[in-house]
Amino acid sequence: MVLHTIENDPEYINLQAEMVKMQQWIKDSNKRLLVIFEGRDAAGKGGAIMRFIRFLNPRYYRVVALAKPTESEAGQWYFQRYIDKLPNAGEIVFFDRSWYNRAVVEPVMNFCTEDQYNLFLQQVTQLERMLVEDGIIIIKFWFSIDINEQKKRLEERKSNPLIQWKLSTVDMQAQLKWDDFTRYKELMFAKTGTKTCPWIVVKGNNKDNARKEAMRYVLENIDYSPKGLTGVRLKANTDIVSVLGI
Template identity: 50%
Template sequence: MAKDNYNEKDWLALEIEETLEEMFETEFSEPMLSPELREALRTRNANHLDNQTYYRNLLRLQSEMIKLQDWVVANNAKILIICEGRDSAGKGGVIKRITQRMDPRVARVVALPKPSERELSQWYFQRYVPHLPAGGEIVLFDRSWYNRAGVERVMGFASDEQVEQFFQDVTEFERMLIRSGVIVLKYWFSITDEEQQLRFQMRIEDPMKQWKLSPIDLEARIRWEQYTTAKEEMFERTSFPEAPWYIVEGNDKKRERLNCMEHILSKINYHEIPHEKVTLPKRVFKPNYERRVLPDDLYVPKVY
């Protein structure tokens, strides 16, 4: 395509074509689901955001995320985005769309495994500290220290005394981060009881998604009301003016992703950073250079 004809419309068309793979993936996985579940999905999806609106806004917001990334680097800013919510609430999908087109050296995701024996003996926040953003970084926590107020509390992994100590410490810990220049945003991704039931059933029936369903997830399903009570107290005791909680409704994944991205961008006073125009340099040719023939066994077999 000639440079003169390569306008914004052409770019958008190419980007939409690339991004449509997610929709195709959903269609391909559908035959693995039971007829009852397929019908439930069709009924549910009738009220969801249409694909054209979703993809156009997704690409627009991802373009803005690149501008935010450039601003973070240019200003040596530090952004911490905490993502919490019930199992299958869509945290991972939101995080993926936020970071999808960003530089992984600037925007990185932290999803820590369960603590080791050594970490269990440390100050509770200690294992999270090394992953906090330095200047010029955006860090997204896919679950965070709020595990103590949620899963650890409900499942009995933390004592009442440990939970209470967490509540006494966490707001001051976050205030320390804010005083050091970290922008802290905290999001809770919310879904209904019925929607979680549907998504769990999809994971059970789809062999490509069964890995997402753990014994803890199944136990948490039983304790839905206990999680609700824990969540409500967490909001009450850990939301404060400098770092409030924001709830993102997640029954419609497309709206959930767009709404969260719009909100992040609205909470940070960034601006576009001008860049010098890049000119591709001419390649240097050496007249006496001869390219060596490499042995066939170095190449990946051409299966396709």
């Protein structure tokens, strides 16, 4: 029933048609696009990615959702395993969580040391600047929900057998450590939101609105051609999407 509703929503269909045109332009012009999806647990990152890729050509995009580092990866330069997943020419890569694990989740959960955290903050903006200078288009989304909405979604994960696989040890701490997550999130915005790679904050309590406006933001900011032939609105609603950069 949910899929039926989505596929009969003309706004979704038109936005996804524009996504297909954008992907074709990226392929034909050998561009590289990296879209990073971050946010609190249950903020809607995975669902948003599913809307983005619904009709894309699977040959020219990848969704990257890395697991916990292996013992070998833990001994590498922190960014190394992410660098290996960056887009090739003509490709879109969607990061379902990213190197920004070290900015919020890891320090909150004591998965990294203070020195590792501080080194990350020093290096990440330099890395992103180099990637952009090399021609990679980077868009960084943060999906934002309030504490009550998160609680509702986490309870659904516990009770719904179709999505119980989404529950993790971090999920179980999300509500208890809400204020800690907030503190590190704000530090991340302040330290890593730049003119080159700003944070795009999406109000996510309403899933459909969040997904559509995130799609619009990408389409609005990529100069693909032909663009806008569906007639769907491509300018993101600034009441839902805001840009944080320094």
